[in-house]
Amino acid sequence: MTDSFSIKTLALLGSTGSIGTQALEVVREQRSRFRVAVLTAGRQWELLVAQAREFRPAAVVIGDDYYQQTKAALADQPETEVLAGDAALTEVVQRPDIDVVLTALVGYAGLPPTVAAIRAGKDIALANKETLVVAGELITNLVQQYGVKVLPVDSEHSAIFQCLVGEEQNPIEKVILTASGGPFRGRSAQDLAHITKAQALKHPNWTMGAKITIDSATLMNKGLEVIEAKWLFNLANEQVDVVVHPQSIVHSLVQFEDGSLKAQLGLPDMKLPIQYALGYPQRLRNDFPRFSFLQYPTLTFEAPDLGTFRHLPLAYSAMQRGGSAACVLNAANEVAVAAFLQDQVSFLGMADVVAECLGRVPYLAAPTLADYAATDAEARRVATSLL
Numbered sequence: 001m002t003d004s005f006s007i008k009t010l011a012l013l014g015s016t017g018s019i020g021t022q023a024l025e026v027v028r029e030q031r032s033r034f035r036v037a038v039l040t041a042g043r044q045w046e047l048l049v050a051q052a053r054e055f056r057p058a059a060v061v062i063g064d065d066y067y068q069q070t071k072a073a074l075a076d077q078p079e080t081e082v083l084a085g086d087a088a089l090t091e092v093v094q095r096p097d098i099d100v101v102l103t104a105l106v107g108y109a110g111l112p113p114t115v116a117a118i119r120a121g122k123d124i125a126l127a128n129k130e131t132l133v134v135a136g137e138l139i140t141n142l143v144q145q146y147g148v149k150v151l152p153v154d155s156e157h158s159a160i161f162q163c164l165v166g167e168e169q170n171p172i173e174k175v176i177l178t179a180s181g182g183p184f185r186g187r188s189a190q191d192l193a194h195i196t197k198a199q200a201l202k203h204p205n206w207t208m209g210a211k212i213t214i215d216s217a218t219l220m221n222k223g224l225e226v227i228e229a230k231w232l233f234n235l236a237n238e239q240v241d242v243v244v245h246p247q248s249i250v251h252s253l254v255q256f257e258d259g260s261l262k263a264q265l266g267l268p269d270m271k272l273p274i275q276y277a278l279g280y281p282q283r284l285r286n287d288f289p290r291f292s293f294l295q296y297p298t299l300t301f302e303a304p305d306l307g308t309f310r311h312l313p314l315a316y317s318a319m320q321r322g323g324s325a326a327c328v329l330n331a332a333n334e335v336a337v338a339a340f341l342q343d344q345v346s347f348l349g350m351a352d353v354v355a356e357c358l359g360r361v362p363y364l365a366a367p368t369l370a371d372y373a374a375t376d377a378e379a380r381r382v383a384t385s386l387l
């Protein structure tokens with residue numbers, strides 16, 4: 001069979017993070033398929049410089065405070081322009097040669113460059129779930145207006161996306177997102193009263209950035225993913241279910257109207273969903289370790305404990321409320337997680353911050369992009385005042 005894959009030019013936002021570095025591993029193993037035009041980072045300027053030396057992008061973007069060091073370190077590499085700050089981030093994604101923008105920034109910061117990339121007609125490999133949580137309706141409308149693709153990177157959403165290939169005529173009855181349950185699965189609220197960040201940062205199956213790892217421990221990650229799934233797959237709120245699957249082998253499932261369930265399985269390794277999104281629609285041959293049922297003879301499933309892990313019902317209720325509610329949920333959660341990582345709030349206290357903000361921050365039924373920015377800022381202000 002002939003190989004008709006044409007080389008894709010990539011902008012990798014958040015290239016120094018967990019997803020970003022794994023995306024570069026994928027590119028390293030598929031050099032003839034991908035070219036890197038843009039790399040960006042927040043603070044890890046030395047790693048960004050090392051990546052720039054290896055991949056020779058046309059531009060790198062670093063956080064404002066690290067511009068001078070980065071510029072000096074790349075002075076002998078004139079083919080790579082060194083830029084800094086949020087405005088540069090939204091500029092570089094629009095460059096004409098870029099085909100796909102991987103959004104592997106963490107948090108609300110992912111929204112503005114994603115909007116700019118869509119408006120410039122770029123396909124999005126979406127890791128930054130917060131973009132759809134905050135502004136799912138707005139992003140969905142922009143995606144339709146500009147005719148671009150959103151290719152999910154999040155493992156559960158990649159699983160669903162893969163299950164839907166060839167099913168374009170067939171309505172979805174529901175999707176079932178699998179959740180590992182995090183490091184505290186089976187614990188009571190009393191057990192969780194004195195959890196430390198070191199305990200919460202130990203995910204049972206995945207090695208990820210700090211923010212998403214804490215979200216997995218509280219089940220907020222699954223709440224964010226429920227909202228992400230609603231927007232990615234055009235679902236009603238009642239069509240998104242969650243089941244706890246501690247082994248993280250079944251990455252998620254789709255049920256069709258005849259009752260048939262399709263699932264995607266594999267080892268917990270983000271390189272596969274990253275590669276699938278970047279290579280879509282092709283499945284590129286690779287040497288990643290293969291899953292064996294014999295090594296995982298027991299796959300188990302159970303209901304989430306919604307009484308102990310309050311973030312998940314909070315996310316469902318924000319989704320049901322619509323409008324600006326999930327923007328508030330997200331901002332309050334970002335503040336609470338950052339505070340937890342600095343020992344300023346307890347593990348259980350994080351849910352209190354989110355619940356309180358949902359009650360206090362003014363609600364908007366049909367927010368614009370500017371409204372989201374204002375709501376995000378107000379929710380951060382309120383959340384910070386609660387610490």
Ligand SMILES: NC(=O)C1=CN([C@@H]2O[C@H](COP(=O)(O)OP(=O)(O)OC[C@H]3O[C@@H](n4cnc5c(N)ncnc54)[C@H](OP(=O)(O)O)[C@@H]3O)[C@@H](O)[C@H]2O)C=CC1
Nearest residue numbers: 014016017018019041042043044105109127128129208209
């Ligand atoms: N890690 C995973 O396996 C998965 C992650 N995701 C999602 O992907 C996204 C990235 O997660 P992950 O890779 O774990 O996160 P990391 O914290 O590991 O990496 C985040 C990246 O974004 C950069 N960054 C952070 N804040 C800013 C900012 N304000 N402006 C510019 N750049 C910034 C960081 O730069 P620097 O480090 O240089 O400061 C880093 O490159 C998140 O939305 C997460 O929910 C989804 C599924 C799985």
Ligand SMILES: CC(=O)[C@@H](O)[C@H](O)COP(=O)(O)O
Nearest residue numbers: 154155179180181182216221
């Ligand atoms: C790898 C990935 O997609 C993460 O979002 C992962 O799913 C986190 O695991 P849990 O939130 O299920 O613990």
Ligand SMILES: [Mn+2]
Nearest residue numbers: 154155156225
């Ligand atoms: Mn996930």
